[in-house]
Amino acid sequence: MTLRHSLALALLTFVPACSSPAPATESKPAAATPAPPPTERKYLLERVDDASVVQLYADGFSTLPLKQKSLIWHLYQAALAGRDIFIDQKHKDALEMRGIIERIVANPQGVDATTLAEVQRYTKLFWLNNGPYNNLTARKFVLTGKPDAFAAAAKTAGADPAAVARLQPMFFDPTVDTIVTNKTPGAGKDILQSSANNLYSGVTMADLKGFDEKYGLNSRLVKQNGKLVEEVYRIDGRYGKQITEIVKHLDAAKEFAEPPMAKALEALITFYRTGEVKDREQYDIAWVQDKVSPVDTINGFIEVYLDPRGIKGGWEALVFYVNQEKTGRIKTIATNAQWFEDHMPWDAKYRKASVQGIVANAIDVVVETGDSGPITPIGINLPNDQAIREKFGSKSVALSNVNEAYDRSTPGSMRGEFAWSPEEVARATQFGTFAAELTTDMHEVIGHASGKQAEGKGNPQALIKEEFSALEEGRADLIGLYFIADPKVVELGIIPAADHEATVRTEYESYTRNAMVQLRRIREGSQIEEDHMRNRQMIVRWLMANTKAIEERTRDGKTYLVMVDAKLFRDGVGKLLAEVQRIKSEGDYAAAKKLFATYGVHFDPKLRDQVVARVEKLNLPSYTGFVMPKLTPVMTNGQMTDVTISYPQDLTQQMLEYSGIRK
Numbered sequence: 001m002t003l004r005h006s007l008a009l010a011l012l013t014f015v016p017a018c019s020s021p022a023p024a025t026e027s028k029p030a031a032a033t034p035a036p037p038p039t040e041r042k043y044l045l046e047r048v049d050d051a052s053v054v055q056l057y058a059d060g061f062s063t064l065p066l067k068q069k070s071l072i073w074h075l076y077q078a079a080l081a082g083r084d085i086f087i088d089q090k091h092k093d094a095l096e097m098r099g100i101i102e103r104i105v106a107n108p109q110g111v112d113a114t115t116l117a118e119v120q121r122y123t124k125l126f127w128l129n130n131g132p133y134n135n136l137t138a139r140k141f142v143l144t145g146k147p148d149a150f151a152a153a154a155k156t157a158g159a160d161p162a163a164v165a166r167l168q169p170m171f172f173d174p175t176v177d178t179i180v181t182n183k184t185p186g187a188g189k190d191i192l193q194s195s196a197n198n199l200y201s202g203v204t205m206a207d208l209k210g211f212d213e214k215y216g217l218n219s220r221l222v223k224q225n226g227k228l229v230e231e232v233y234r235i236d237g238r239y240g241k242q243i244t245e246i247v248k249h250l251d252a253a254k255e256f257a258e259p260p261m262a263k264a265l266e267a268l269i270t271f272y273r274t275g276e277v278k279d280r281e282q283y284d285i286a287w288v289q290d291k292v293s294p295v296d297t298i299n300g301f302i303e304v305y306l307d308p309r310g311i312k313g314g315w316e317a318l319v320f321y322v323n324q325e326k327t328g329r330i331k332t333i334a335t336n337a338q339w340f341e342d343h344m345p346w347d348a349k350y351r352k353a354s355v356q357g358i359v360a361n362a363i364d365v366v367v368e369t370g371d372s373g374p375i376t377p378i379g380i381n382l383p384n385d386q387a388i389r390e391k392f393g394s395k396s397v398a399l400s401n402v403n404e405a406y407d408r409s410t411p412g413s414m415r416g417e418f419a420w421s422p423e424e425v426a427r428a429t430q431f432g433t434f435a436a437e438l439t440t441d442m443h444e445v446i447g448h449a450s451g452k453q454a455e456g457k458g459n460p461q462a463l464i465k466e467e468f469s470a471l472e473e474g475r476a477d478l479i480g481l482y483f484i485a486d487p488k489v490v491e492l493g494i495i496p497a498a499d500h501e502a503t504v505r506t507e508y509e510s511y512t513r514n515a516m517v518q519l520r521r522i523r524e525g526s527q528i529e530e531d532h533m534r535n536r537q538m539i540v541r542w543l544m545a546n547t548k549a550i551e552e553r554t555r556d557g558k559t560y561l562v563m564v565d566a567k568l569f570r571d572g573v574g575k576l577l578a579e580v581q582r583i584k585s586e587g588d589y590a591a592a593k594k595l596f597a598t599y600g601v602h603f604d605p606k607l608r609d610q611v612v613a614r615v616e617k618l619n620l621p622s623y624t625g626f627v628m629p630k631l632t633p634v635m636t637n638g639q640m641t642d643v644t645i646s647y648p649q650d651l652t653q654q655m656l657e658y659s660g661i662r663k
């Protein structure tokens with residue numbers, strides 16, 4: 001499970017404790033220097049439509065011992081080696097499309113200025129989203145301008161004219177392959193047929209009845225001559241070329257890893273060779289049992305958000321090291337996980353008698369690719385396999401340097417627009433960042449890790465189907481919202497007693513505002529697709545319908561969602577959480593579907609239009625993609641004697657390097 005950043009949650013909270021100024025967008029690039037003071041270096045690099053491009057920094061890297069740097073270097077190469085897999089999973093033509101537009105961007109000589117600017121805009125969005133679909137709305141974005149001019153530019157740059165002609169509808173026609181993941185295509189329509197991703201080919205949900213799917217997570221399912229065939233992702237199967245490279249680098253990494261991590265890497269290599277479920281389980285177990293390594297990686301077919309069925313994994317990789325300073329708070333929560341489990345506001349039969357092995361760290365990311373980069377989560381809890389979680393526990397990480405980069409790059413001018421009163425703004429200013437970080441920690445560490453299935457009710461993913469991801473994200477959010485208001489967090493020293501009430505109020509206000517502000521991300525239609533957005537909408541709209549904690553008010557023609565009573569808010573959260581847990585534990589698909597259909601999916605497009613208009617005035621981005629740090633090995637007499645880190649501060653340069661087009 002991942003937790004995505006919701007800019008709106010930080011919308012009014014951009015005031016770091018150290019009162020640094022807003023991001024210095026006009027300052028000189030800090031080039032390759034490892035760590036100038038955070039206030040002086042460049043975070044926000046550029047804006048592309050409604051996306052921000054931000055540089056990610058990993059300050060602690062240069063002080064790591066050589067052994068850990070060497071380990072990271074090999075894992076970093078493994079992460080880059082698989083990058084194209086996820087782009088291909090997004091759409092069957094995506095890599096071919098990328099080849100054409102990258103050629104034009106890299107060879108602009110002779111292309112007219114208007115066409116070039118449009119291709120550059122489109123290509124940057126393509127890079128950020130790993131394909132031609134917006135990651136938030138799941139909808140295709142297209143090239144504007146004349147197809148003829150584009151074809152001429154492609155020809156000038158040396159692209160194959162036949163391919164350009166064939167792909168013209170993908171580049172220009174928004175009605176062709178419109179939605180990458182469509183879980184609610186409307187009555188009588190098939191979710192697989194309505195989704196443009198490349199996890200399936202020619203398959204409908206009806207075809208799956210009675211089909212024995214052996215490689216649910218790691219295969220592409222294809223209908224050939226009326227029969228279903230699983231193209232397994234493994235070293236001699238689909239994506240074999242990329243997987244061979246990944247395995248080579250993982251193999252090289254092993255000798256620099258601590259024993260439990262070396263064991264996990266070995267298990268991962270085995271899984272990449274066989275593709276078998278039992279080997280994936282062995283890998284999950286080995287990974288979760290490695291609780292000590294200061295360096296870690298996630299590499300494989302992990303999250304299922306791209307699949308409308310919620311079964312097939314999108315490829316991703318992250319490489320990171322523990323941020324020792326920031327790990328203290330998250331450890332405190334993790335150490336007390338059993339107390340939280342015992343006090344969950346749900347039926348005792350859904351509580352775990354012993355919560356096992358929650359490992360929680362604040363980490364700094366060195367590189368993220370595939371499903372987790374350039375657009376990155378801010379928190380991750382794995383593995384997703386419920387049976388392994390219950391038996392062996394899970395590991396949670398909070399991505400500290402990603403959060404920091406979000407904070408530093410958020411425009412300061414946003415404060416005020418969606419808050420009802422100056423007091424609300426002041427609270428957000430003082431407590432917002434901390435409140436959001438703490439809720440995120442609890443979401444990951446005690447949220448996803450909590451609860452158990454009812455007797456005889458197995459895998460909740462299978463039972464709750466396409467509603468599962470949003471339900472599970474909602475459950476984890478509710479746990480954060482519930483416990484931030486518990487006196488226990490004061491007792492544990494996480495929040496000072498004097499600040500507790502204001503911190504809680506700040507978080508509830510921020511969460512409430514977000515249900516409205518997040519609508520800016522969906523420019524078309526009147527329906528939410530993305531799971532985290534659905535769950536946040538569901539929670540706030542449920543509270544509005546079932547409690548008196550939130551009021552919708554209007555002033556000067558502007559709508560506001562105002563959190564008016566924190567006690568009622570928390571009571572409501574407790575009630576909703578009890579029901580959400582019951583739905584998960586009992587696998588009550590019908591109740592999940594009804595909950596989201598009522599509160600989570602549909603919204604008033606007029607309200608969205610208003611929000612978009614207000615946001616546009618403020619020039620607020622809808623989402624952020626990150627330029628990753630770059631590693632370079634230092635070789636002395638054929639031996640690697642150091643690995644240096646630098647910050648390219650240029651999306652185009654990094655992406656063309658990744659594709660091997662530029663050095």
Ligand SMILES: [Zn+2]
Nearest residue numbers: 001002003476
């Ligand atoms: Zn989550």
